[in-house]
Each structure stands twice: as structure tokens, then as C-alpha cells.
Amino acid sequence: MAVIDRVKRLISKGRKGAATLEFVMILPLVILMCVVVWQLIVAGMALWEAQSALKNGVRLAASSGSAKEAEREGRSSFQGSDYYSLDSYKVEIKDKQAIAKAKVKIKVLFMSSSPITYTSSAKTPLYDDARSQLAGSMTLAGPLVTSGGRFGPPVKNMNVTSSFGMRFHPVKKVYKLHTGTDFAGGVGTPIYAAGDGVVTRAGPSRGYGNLIIINHGNGLETWYAHMFSHQIGVRVGDRVKRGDHIAGIGNAGYSTGAHLHFEVRYNGKPVNPMPYLNGG
Ligand SMILES: [Zn+2]
Numbered sequence: 001m002a003v004i005d006r007v008k009r010l011i012s013k014g015r016k017g018a019a020t021l022e023f024v025m026i027l028p029l030v031i032l033m034c035v036v037v038w039q040l041i042v043a044g045m046a047l048w049e050a051q052s053a054l055k056n057g058v059r060l061a062a063s064s065g066s067a068k069e070a071e072r073e074g075r076s077s078f079q080g081s082d083y084y085s086l087d088s089y090k091v092e093i094k095d096k097q098a099i100a101k102a103k104v105k106i107k108v109l110f111m112s113s114s115p116i117t118y119t120s121s122a123k124t125p126l127y128d129d130a131r132s133q134l135a136g137s138m139t140l141a142g143p144l145v146t147s148g149g150r151f152g153p154p155v156k157n158m159n160v161t162s163s164f165g166m167r168f169h170p171v172k173k174v175y176k177l178h179t180g181t182d183f184a185g186g187v188g189t190p191i192y193a194a195g196d197g198v199v200t201r202a203g204p205s206r207g208y209g210n211l212i213i214i215n216h217g218n219g220l221e222t223w224y225a226h227m228f229s230h231q232i233g234v235r236v237g238d239r240v241k242r243g244d245h246i247a248g249i250g251n252a253g254y255s256t257g258a259h260l261h262f263e264v265r266y267n268g269k270p271v272n273p274m275p276y277l278n279g280g
Contacts, residue, residue: 035110046084046106047118053078054100054122057091059251059258060228061098062124063187067091073228073252074100076204083107087117099123151194151276152242154224154262155249159184161259164272179270180223180263187258188231189249193240194222194262194277202232208261209252214240222273223263226255 057074061067071091078086087103101121108115162182169176197216205211208225210232215221227250234246251258264273 032110039109042081042083042109043106043116043118045081046104047120049078049080049084050086050102050104050118050120051122053086053089054102054120056252057089057100058098058122058124059187061091061093061100062126064228064230065093065126066230067093067098069228069230070098070100077209077252078102079206083109093126096126097123098126150220151222151264151273152192153277154192154194154222155183155185155189155260156192157185158277164270164274177270180225180261181273183249183260183262185249185258185260187228187248187250189258189260190245191224191227191247191249191260193242193244193246194264195220195242197222197240199234199236199238199240199246202234202236202238204229205253207254209250209255212247214246219267221263221265223261223265225261225263226250226253226259228252 053074056077057070060073061070075089084106087105089102091100104118105115161184164181167178195216197214200215201213210227210229212224227247231248231250249258249260263270264276
């Protein structure tokens with residue numbers, strides 16, 4: 001950038017007086033630029049979160065037929081920050097369509113003016129198939145009988161869409177460890193317990209949407225994430241058997257499409273689940 005080059009040149013030449021003068025003029029400009037960039041980042045994050053909350057709301061309303069529950073889930077999927085917040089959020093079902101509306105307030109950082117508001121909405125037709133699938137998913141199907149690895153498959157068709165390991169996070173835009181394996185599947189696709197154990201967690205968890213943890217003993221746990229709360233078929237303290245139908249695939253939390261995020265944790269640390277599923 002020209003401004004920075006100029007500053008550097010002035011410093012390297014040791015023209016102290018001139019450099020000081022230039023700094024006095026340039027510094028406020030640089031600060032203003034930083035604030036503007038920060039403002040754009042904040043606005044971008046706010047809009048992204050609003051879109052994601054709208055998507056969560058309409059998808060859940062379309063699949064469950066319950067606007068009230070969808071509104072609660074959608075609203076709770078919006079995390080907000082010091083710089084922006086959800087002003088209003090509504091989900092309704094009208095003419096066989098799920099409609100979500102959100103209004104976000106974004107702080108203006110460089111002036112003491114009133115916040116910017118951003119209003120957006122999303123719409124999707126109700127999926128009757130998905131709804132009957134969800135209704136059916138809670139009358140738990142027979143256990144899935146499997147053989148092979150230490151753990152049985154958490155879904156019938158293990159269609160991996162993202163593997164365990166370092167990856168560019170699609171939501172947070174940074175490189176970080178993907179702590180599990182993602183399996184594709186439509187909303188409501190049955191999720192099975194990977195092994196015998198005790199449920200130690202079954203409920204909301206930041207980022208995961210909702211999370212089920214099964215403790216299998218010997219330092220091993222399996223984690224199941226992104227289902228909507230009404231899709232959870234187990235409670236903390238439940239004893240489950242390998243292959244038991246415990247939940248349905250959802251799209252809650254940091255999720256860019258319906259899928260199961262499945263983790264194996266050994267002594268608290270996430271490890272690659274695939275060797276546990278494939279054999280040995
Ligand atoms: Zn994942």
C-alpha cells in the first residue's frame with residue numbers, strides 16, 4: 001500500500017521531523033481504515049449468522065411442522081457478539097411453507113450513531129416426507145446389527161463428507177482440527193449407538209447444536225452432533241447397546257447442511273474414528 005510504503009521510506013531515511021509530521025497526518029487515517037475494515041468484518045459475521053439462523057429455522061419448521069420449536073432452535077443458533085445482536089426472530093408456517101424472518105442490529109463502531117439494522121427472511125416448502133420420517137424416528141426402529149470394528153457404524157450408509165484432521169473450517173474461516181468424521185444423510189436419518197455404553201450427555205452444546213455423548217468405558221467415548229433437540233431419543237444415564245437407534249440426523253449448530261458429526265474420544269482427546277469403525 002502506498003501509504004505504508006511512504007511511512008517506511010520516511011523512517012528508513014531518518015528524516016525524523018518529516019516522519020513525525022507525516023505520522024501525525026497519517027495515523028488517524030490508518031486508524032480510521034482499520035475501523036472501517038473491522039466494521040465490515042463485524043457486519044459480515046452478523047449477516048452470516050442471520051442467514052444461518054434463518055436457514056436453521058425454516059429447515060426445522062419444514063421438517064417438523066412446528067414453528068414454535070423451529071423459532072426456539074433458530075433463535076438459539078444465533079450466538080451474537082458484543083457488536084451485533086438479534087433484534088427479532090420469527091418463524092411461521094403459512095400455505096404449506098415455512099417462513100423465517102430475522103432482524104439484526106449491528107453497532108456502528110466509529111460514530112456514536114444508532115446501530116444499523118439488517119432484515120432478511122427465508123422460505124421453504126414443508127417436506128411431508130421428512131416430517132413422517134421424523135415422527136417415525138422416535139418410535140425407535142430395531143437395532144442395527146453389525147460386525148467388524150471396535151465400534152459399529154453410527155449411520156447405515158457411511159457416506160463420509162469430511163474426514164478427521166486439519167481442515168479449513170467452512171464457518172469460522174480458519175485452519176483447525178476437524179475433531180470427527182462427517183457422514184451425509186437427510187434430516188431424520190437414524191443415528192445408531194456405535195457401542196454399548198452409558199449416555200453422559202444429551203442436549204444443546206455450542207457449535208454442535210445438540211450433542212449426545214456415550215461413555216463406553218476404558219477411556220472411550222463416542223460423540224454425535226448437529227441433531228435438533230426433538231430428534232434426541234436418549235437421556236443422560238440411559239444404558240444403550242451397540243446399534244440402538246438414539247437420534248436422527250439434523251442440521252443444528254455450526255453446520256452447512258444436514259449431517260452427522262461423529263467423534264471418537266480416547267482419554268478425552270478426539271482421535272480418528274475410522275480405524276474404530278473399519279476393523280481391528
Ligand atoms: Zn464435523
